Amino acid sequence: MAHSGINVLFEGRNLIRLFGGLWTTVEIAGVALILGLLLGIVLGVLRTFPNRLLRLVLRLYLEFFRITPTVVLLFLFYYILPRQLGVNLPANQMAMLAFALWTSAEMSDIVRGALISVPKHQRESGMAIGLNRWQLYRYVLIPQAVSLELPATVNLVTRVIKTTSVLMLISVMDVINVGQQVVEANNQKFPTGVFWVYGMIFVMYFAIDYPLSWWAKRLDKKRLERANG
Amino acid sequence: MAKQIIKVEHLEKYYQKDHILHDINFSIDQGEVVALLGPSGSGKSTLIRCLNGLEAYQKGTITFNGKQVEPTEKYWQQVRQKIGMVFQSYDLFPNLTVLDNILLGPVKVQHQSPKVAQASAEKLLDQVGLRDYEKAYPRQLSGGQKQRIAIVRALALKPELMLFDEVTASLDPEMVRGVLNIISKLAQDANMTMIVVTHEMNFAQQIADRVLFLEDGRILEQTKGDQFFKQPQTDRARAFLESMAF
Numbered sequence: 001m002a003h004s005g006i007n008v009l010f011e012g013r014n015l016i017r018l019f020g021g022l023w024t025t026v027e028i029a030g031v032a033l034i035l036g037l038l039l040g041i042v043l044g045v046l047r048t049f050p051n052r053l054l055r056l057v058l059r060l061y062l063e064f065f066r067i068t069p070t071v072v073l074l075f076l077f078y079y080i081l082p083r084q085l086g087v088n089l090p091a092n093q094m095a096m097l098a099f100a101l102w103t104s105a106e107m108s109d110i111v112r113g114a115l116i117s118v119p120k121h122q123r124e125s126g127m128a129i130g131l132n133r134w135q136l137y138r139y140v141l142i143p144q145a146v147s148l149e150l151p152a153t154v155n156l157v158t159r160v161i162k163t164t165s166v167l168m169l170i171s172v173m174d175v176i177n178v179g180q181q182v183v184e185a186n187n188q189k190f191p192t193g194v195f196w197v198y199g200m201i202f203v204m205y206f207a208i209d210y211p212l213s214w215w216a217k218r219l220d221k222k223r224l225e226r227a228n229g
Numbered sequence: 230m231a232k233q234i235i236k237v238e239h240l241e242k243y244y245q246k247d248h249i250l251h252d253i254n255f256s257i258d259q260g261e262v263v264a265l266l267g268p269s270g271s272g273k274s275t276l277i278r279c280l281n282g283l284e285a286y287q288k289g290t291i292t293f294n295g296k297q298v299e300p301t302e303k304y305w306q307q308v309r310q311k312i313g314m315v316f317q318s319y320d321l322f323p324n325l326t327v328l329d330n331i332l333l334g335p336v337k338v339q340h341q342s343p344k345v346a347q348a349s350a351e352k353l354l355d356q357v358g359l360r361d362y363e364k365a366y367p368r369q370l371s372g373g374q375k376q377r378i379a380i381v382r383a384l385a386l387k388p389e390l391m392l393f394d395e396v397t398a399s400l401d402p403e404m405v406r407g408v409l410n411i412i413s414k415l416a417q418d419a420n421m422t423m424i425v426v427t428h429e430m431n432f433a434q435q436i437a438d439r440v441l442f443l444e445d446g447r448i449l450e451q452t453k454g455d456q457f458f459k460q461p462q463t464d465r466a467r468a469f470l471e472s473m474a475f
């Protein structure tokens with residue numbers, strides 16, 4: 001029993017290291033989400049403005065982040081940008097920046113979609129009482145868009161958290177990275193340790209993501225019920 | 230001589246290549262009630278929407294309160310505070326309570342003090358019999374109640390001209406009367422200047438000082454109310470009245 005794989009988790013500081021890695025992940029995802037969602041709302045609003053050039057540029061911004069695989073994106077931010085542009089941030093912050101910009105691109109599309117699905121008559125009756133453009137967004141369009149976009153936003157949050165696992169590809173001390181180190185360091189002593197370490201990581205991500213997915217589904221169902229009732 | 234509220238001269242409106250309104254000319258004095266009648270698709274909604282800048286027009290001028298309107302969004306935002314509009318579709322803001330729907334314009338656009346604005350909103354709600362609903366959300370109201378609130382929302386800005394575009398057309402029959410009564414009262418008691426688009430011919434006859442008859446984007450007739458219904462000047466108008474068979 002003493003050498004059963006599960007004990008790899010309790011050996012030395014392994015468990016603490018795993019949780020420390022999880023914390024780094026949560027920190028990166030958290031900061032990226034806060035910045036990304038806020039920037040995404042602004043970009044989404046701008047994408048509903050009549051200016052064609054502005055809309056085209058923002059559309060290209062979205063497509064860039066959508067087409068580029070996350071791994072490539074991280075390599076770009078971690079290896080290429082610093083060399084080409086002389087931007088030199090610690091790995092953690094580079095990851096935050098990359099994820100924040102990606103989140104903002106996806107969020108801009110969600111916000112734009114919700115804004116343009118607010119009925120035209122809402123916009124017109126706002127204009128008819130003399131609201132200016134800013135007031136129209138502030139009091140009429142954005143509040144109505146928020147309830148339309150909430151499920152998609154929660155989904156995006158789930159996706160961002162899940163995707164942070166690719167951070168093991170760059171030298172961020174994230175859960176999977178730590179996991180890999182733990183596995184390698186303990187390979188001799190616990191041959192089946194790999195199973196337990198990755199199992200633990202799975203449970204950690206599951207514990208964060210599953211409630212979010214569940215919440216997103218519930219919100220969507222509620223919204224549909226309200227729309228039909 | 231009564232003060233002139235609005236004057237439209239040589240107005241032309243296109244949707245891309247479609248010529249929708251042809252050389253529209255008319256003016257309305259303070260306190261006048263004008264019924265804008267005509268077959269469906271004749272351009273009534275388009276015309277009424279041009280009058281508060283919701284539609285752009287390609288030629289002609291609109292003069293409001295003696296000043297020619299500059300066709301910019303900024304200018305229209307000023308003018309719209311003085312022109313109330315109620316649409317056919319129920320268009321209260323679903324994210325706001327009845328009271329907040331009404332207060333949005335007075336407080337945020339006109340910067341009235343919230344207390345004063347609320348007091349006058351409640352007075353208006355009393356007049357339409359919906360004071361008890363001020364904390365309700367639009368989804369809790371019937372169609373007729375929503376339209377009455379929409380009228381109050383427009384009136385809260387103390388407009389000098391009201392535009393009504395088929396406000397009872399989507400209502401259940403039993404709710405039509407209540408809404409029309411409010412519009413009649415507004416004309417009689419408050420002496421409100423208004424343009425009313427409606428399919429309710431009895432109502433139009435009862436309320437209109439003057440009828441503008443529109444067909445294919447042209448004003449074919451401008452006649453005193455009682456005369457239009459007894460003795461229309463054009464065959465087109467006669468045919469229209471017969472088709473409405475009221």
Ligand SMILES: Nc1ncnc2c1ncn2[C@@H]1O[C@H](COP(=O)(O)OP(=O)(O)O)[C@@H](O)[C@H]1O
Pocket residue numbers: 244247249267268269270271272273274275276
């Ligand atoms: N957004 C639009 N784009 C193109 N054509 C339109 C649009 N809105 C209305 N029209 C056309 O303009 C004409 C007048 O429409 P409308 O003003 O709604 O008539 P009414 O209110 O008298 O029924 C119709 O032929 C209609 O098809």
Ligand SMILES: [Mg+2]
Pocket residue numbers: 273274275395
């Ligand atoms: Mg119409």
